Amino acid sequence: MARQERAVRTRRAVLEAAAEVFAEHGYAAATVADILARAGVTKGALYFHFDSKEALAKGVLEEQAAHYLLPQELKLQEWVDSGLTLAHRLPQDAMLRAGARLSTDLRGLEEYGTAFPLWTQFSATVLIEAQRRGEVLPHVDPKETAELMVSAFHGVQLYSQVTTGWADVEQRVCVLFRHVLPTIAAPALLSRIDITPDRGARVVAEAKRIQAPPLTVS
Amino acid sequence: MARQERAVRTRRAVLEAAAEVFAEHGYAAATVADILARAGVTKGALYFHFDSKEALAKGVLEEQAAHYLLPQELKLQEWVDSGLTLAHRLPQDAMLRAGARLSTDLRGLEEYGTAFPLWTQFSATVLIEAQRRGEVLPHVDPKETAELMVSAFHGVQLYSQVTTGWADVEQRVCVLFRHVLPTIAAPALLSRIDITPDRGARVVAEAKRIQAPPLTVS
Numbered sequence: 451m452a453r454q455e456r457a458v459r460t461r462r463a464v465l466e467a468a469a470e471v472f473a474e475h476g477y478a479a480a481t482v483a484d485i486l487a488r489a490g491v492t493k494g495a496l497y498f499h500f501d502s503k504e505a506l507a508k509g510v511l512e513e514q515a516a517h518y519l520l521p522q523e524l525k526l527q528e529w530v531d532s533g534l535t536l537a538h539r540l541p542q543d544a545m546l547r548a549g550a551r552l553s554t555d556l557r558g559l560e561e562y563g564t565a566f567p568l569w570t571q572f573s574a575t576v577l578i579e580a581q582r583r584g585e586v587l588p589h590v591d592p593k594e595t596a597e598l599m600v601s602a603f604h605g606v607q608l609y610s611q612v613t614t615g616w617a618d619v620e621q622r623v624c625v626l627f628r629h630v631l632p633t634i635a636a637p638a639l640l641s642r643i644d645i646t647p648d649r650g651a652r653v654v655a656e657a658k659r660i661q662a663p664p665l666t667v668s
Numbered sequence: 669m670a671r672q673e674r675a676v677r678t679r680r681a682v683l684e685a686a687a688e689v690f691a692e693h694g695y696a697a698a699t700v701a702d703i704l705a706r707a708g709v710t711k712g713a714l715y716f717h718f719d720s721k722e723a724l725a726k727g728v729l730e731e732q733a734a735h736y737l738l739p740q741e742l743k744l745q746e747w748v749d750s751g752l753t754l755a756h757r758l759p760q761d762a763m764l765r766a767g768a769r770l771s772t773d774l775r776g777l778e779e780y781g782t783a784f785p786l787w788t789q790f791s792a793t794v795l796i797e798a799q800r801r802g803e804v805l806p807h808v809d810p811k812e813t814a815e816l817m818v819s820a821f822h823g824v825q826l827y828s829q830v831t832t833g834w835a836d837v838e839q840r841v842c843v844l845f846r847h848v849l850p851t852i853a854a855p856a857l858l859s860r861i862d863i864t865p866d867r868g869a870r871v872v873a874e875a876k877r878i879q880a881p882p883l884t885v886s
Contacts, residue, residue: 476774476775478696479775551774553830554772554774554826556694556769556772556829556830557694557697559830564830566827566830566831594843595847597827597840597843598824598840598843598844598847600827601820601823601824601826601827601828601840602819602820602823602824602844603823604823604826604827605819605820605821605822605823605824605826606816606819606820606823608772608819608822608823609784609815609818609819609822610819611774612771612774612777612782612784613784622815622816622819625812625815625816626816626820628851629813629816629847629848629851629852630847630848630851632850632851633846633847633848633850633851634847
């Protein structure tokens with residue numbers, strides 16, 4: 451294995467261990483020693499990539515990318531899919547669970563920031579393109595709607611976590627989209643957009659099957 | 669001062685001190701000693717009313733009542749007002765700030781619960797009456813919409829806290845209502861509902877002026 455490939459794998463193993471520890475214990479209670487033990491790498495290897503707990507949290511937050519999405523005929527379907535695939539993956543994916551937890555930990559936020567800007571930028575980019583295509587009504591401010599949806603999604607997943615351990619998160623995120631979409635979408639399109647609780651699972655399965663690359667924010 | 673009145677005042681002083689400490693430091697970092705020092709009461713008086721930090725958190729969460737609301741011609745206006753008055757009071761009221769913070773502290777939640785059920789019940793009660801009057805469309809499930817709005821509100825205030833220290837929370841809560849109301853309200857009523865950022869301040873000022881009693885969940 452080439453040195454560079456080994457470094458990439460080590461970095462990844464450290465980030466995954468950090469995500470598990472942050473998701474489980476929160477930022478304040480997590481220690482670099484816990485993460486080191488979970489990662490199974492040397493202390494030197496960990497510190498080569500991340501020189502502090504803060505750097506580990508930042509690294510985890512930077513990994514909240516929009517994986518497992520597929521291009522759709524309607525941009526608004528891609529927008530809905532970004533929320534529903536995230537809701538589907540959240541309970542199973544330590545990186546996302548850690549991102550959610552780190553983003554609500556008020557004591558840590560000043561140290562490492564939040565994943566909010568990343569998600570807002572992605573959501574706004576999709577909405578701007580949807581509006582350009584006439585799918586989103588002209589009066590809508592894409593940035594405003596994007597910020598609303600990222601913050602509302604966050605509250606909805608937290609409510610789901612607290613009340614059912616995320617068992618109903620996909621259902622609750624569907625409710626969110628069903629309440630907002632009629633306000634922003636061109637009416638004729640509404641019936642063509644799939645907002646069902648198992649939509650996220652179906653899109654993720656198909657994206658994995660065809661090994662789709664992650665959609666990135668342009 | 670009668671003994672009972674003194675007890676009520678002491679209890680109130682302790683709760684307000686607890687709210688300030690929880691709002692500032694979060695549940696885990698708060699100590700009963702901090703709260704005692706802030707309340708200016710004896711240790712015996714504090715423990716007479718609250719026998720643990722957990723009991724203090726529960727007491728603060730029970731105080732998240734719907735104060736400073738006024739009966740309106742449209743029930744949906746009362747529903748909007750419940751969100752906008754809360755958004756207006758949140759930055760200034762330690763009891764509400766503590767409620768928001770305690771409700772996102774995942775490590776504490778198992779000990780003391782959340783204020784979510786209280787808010788959801790209030791919101792659903794108002795929506796059910798609005799639907800009975802024909803203000804809310806027949807297909808709407810009031811409990812589902814209430815849970816959505818309580819959780820979305822929570823995410824929106826958290827986003828506002830993180831990004832601007834709550835400076836834009838009233839604006840952001842207006843954006844939330846403007847995105848949801850067209851989906852649930854009878855269309856003819858929409859233009860009659862006031863959703864402006866200073867609405868909360870106006871309602872609170874008027875309720876204080878006429879010393880309106882708190883609206884309670886029936």
